[in-house]
Amino acid sequence: MNESMGPDEKKPAGAAEAALKEEKKAEKTRDAWIRSLHDSKVWHNVKTTVCVTISALLQAFMIQTFIRPAELLSSGFTGIALLLELLAQKAGFSFPAQIGVLCINIPVGLFCARGISKRFSFFSFLNVFLLSFFLQVCNFQPIFKGEPLLDVIFGGFIGGIGTVIALRGNASTGGTDFIAMYVSNKTGRSIWNQVFIGNCVLYFIFGAMYGWMNAAYSVLYSFVSTKTVSTFHHRYDRVTLQITTKKAKEIIEVYTSHFPHGISCASVMGGYSHQQMYLLHTVLSSYEEQEAIRLIRKTDPGVIINVMKTSEFYGKYVTPTIE
Numbered sequence: 001m002n003e004s005m006g007p008d009e010k011k012p013a014g015a016a017e018a019a020l021k022e023e024k025k026a027e028k029t030r031d032a033w034i035r036s037l038h039d040s041k042v043w044h045n046v047k048t049t050v051c052v053t054i055s056a057l058l059q060a061f062m063i064q065t066f067i068r069p070a071e072l073l074s075s076g077f078t079g080i081a082l083l084l085e086l087l088a089q090k091a092g093f094s095f096p097a098q099i100g101v102l103c104i105n106i107p108v109g110l111f112c113a114r115g116i117s118k119r120f121s122f123f124s125f126l127n128v129f130l131l132s133f134f135l136q137v138c139n140f141q142p143i144f145k146g147e148p149l150l151d152v153i154f155g156g157f158i159g160g161i162g163t164v165i166a167l168r169g170n171a172s173t174g175g176t177d178f179i180a181m182y183v184s185n186k187t188g189r190s191i192w193n194q195v196f197i198g199n200c201v202l203y204f205i206f207g208a209m210y211g212w213m214n215a216a217y218s219v220l221y222s223f224v225s226t227k228t229v230s231t232f233h234h235r236y237d238r239v240t241l242q243i244t245t246k247k248a249k250e251i252i253e254v255y256t257s258h259f260p261h262g263i264s265c266a267s268v269m270g271g272y273s274h275q276q277m278y279l280l281h282t283v284l285s286s287y288e289e290q291e292a293i294r295l296i297r298k299t300d301p302g303v304i305i306n307v308m309k310t311s312e313f314y315g316k317y318v319t320p321t322i323e
Contacts, residue, residue, distance in 0.1 A: 044170070048119075051169025052127045058162035059173060060134035063097075066155030067221075069142035071214050073206045074159065075199040075222040077104045077175025078131075083206055098132035105174040112182040123171035124178060131173070148217050156221040160228025167233050196226040237286040238313055242306040243296060244268075248278035254299050259288060261317070283310055283317065 081100030088095035105128045113121035144150040199222040207215025263282040
C-alpha cells in the first residue's frame with residue numbers, strides 16, 4: 001500500500017497552518033493597534049477630560065447636597081472659599097464660593113506647575129473651572145434633611161472619590177491637591193495625613209466663628225474624605241514582583257521595554273521538576289502592577305508571580321512621572 005499523501009490530502013494541513021499564521025498575524029496587529037491607542041496622546045487627553053469632568057460634577061453635587069444643607073465646611077481650598085463666602089454674607093456683601101475657588105487656586109496652581117507637568121496643571125485648572133461652572137448652573141437638592149452625620153459620611157466619601165477619579169486621570173481637584181502632588185512628586189511620599197492636619201486648622205477657625213458642633217462634623221467629614229483618598233490612591237506605593245519562569249530573556253525584554261525599572265535575574269532549580277528555571281525580582285509602582293503582570297503572563301502563560309508589598313525601599317528608583 002502506498003502510504004504517501006497526495007496533493008489533495010496535504011491541502012487541509014496546509015490550509016490549517018496558513019489559517020493559524022493569519023490568526024497570529026491578526027492578533028499581533030490587534031495588539032499593536034491597542035498599544036498604539038493606549039499610548040496615544042489623544043486617548044490620554046480624552047480619558048483625563050472625562051475623569052476631570054466627573055470629578056468636578058461629583059464635587060459640586062457633594063457641596064450642594066451634603067455640605068451646604070448641613071452647614072459644614074469642605075476641606076482644602078474649596079473649604080476656604082466657602083468660609084470666605086460665609087464671612088462675606090456676615091459682612092453684608094456677596095462673594096460666591098465659585099469665584100473664591102478660582103481666585104485661590106490660580107496663584108497656587110501656577111506656582112506648583114513649575115514642579116509638575118504642564119499637562120497635569122492644565123487639567124487640574126480645568127477641574128477647578130468646571131467645579132465653578134457646575135456650582136453656578138447646577139441645583140442639586142439635599143437628600144438627608146436634618147441628619148448631619150449622614151451628610152458627613154456620604155459627603156466625605158463622595159468628595160474623596162471625586163478626588164481619586166481626578167488623580168487617576170493624571171489631574172487633580174486643585175487646591176491642596178496641587179500642593180500634595182507637588183510635594184509627593186518631589187519626595188515620592190504621600191502627605192495626605194499632613195493635609196488632614198491643615199484642614200483641622202481651618203476647621204478650628206470655622207468653629208471659633210460659627211460654632212464647635214458644625215466644626216466637629218466638618219473635621220469628621222475631612223477625615224472620611226482623606227481616608228477615602230489614601231485608601232484608593234496608591235500612586236507612590238511600591239510592590240515587589242517575584243517571578244519564576246523558564247523564559248527569563250523574553251520577560252526581561254518585554255518588561256524593560258515598557259517600564260523604567262531594573263530587574264534582576266538568578267538561575268534556580270525547580271524542586272519537583274529538577275529543571276532549570278529563573279527567578280526575577282523587580283520593584284515598581286502599584287499603578288504599574290496590573291499592566292506588568294498582564295504583559296508577563298502574556299509572554300509566559302506558565303509563569304509564577306508572587307506580589308509583595310514594599311513598605312521601605314532604599315536605592316535608586318524611578319518614580320512614575322505625572323504626565
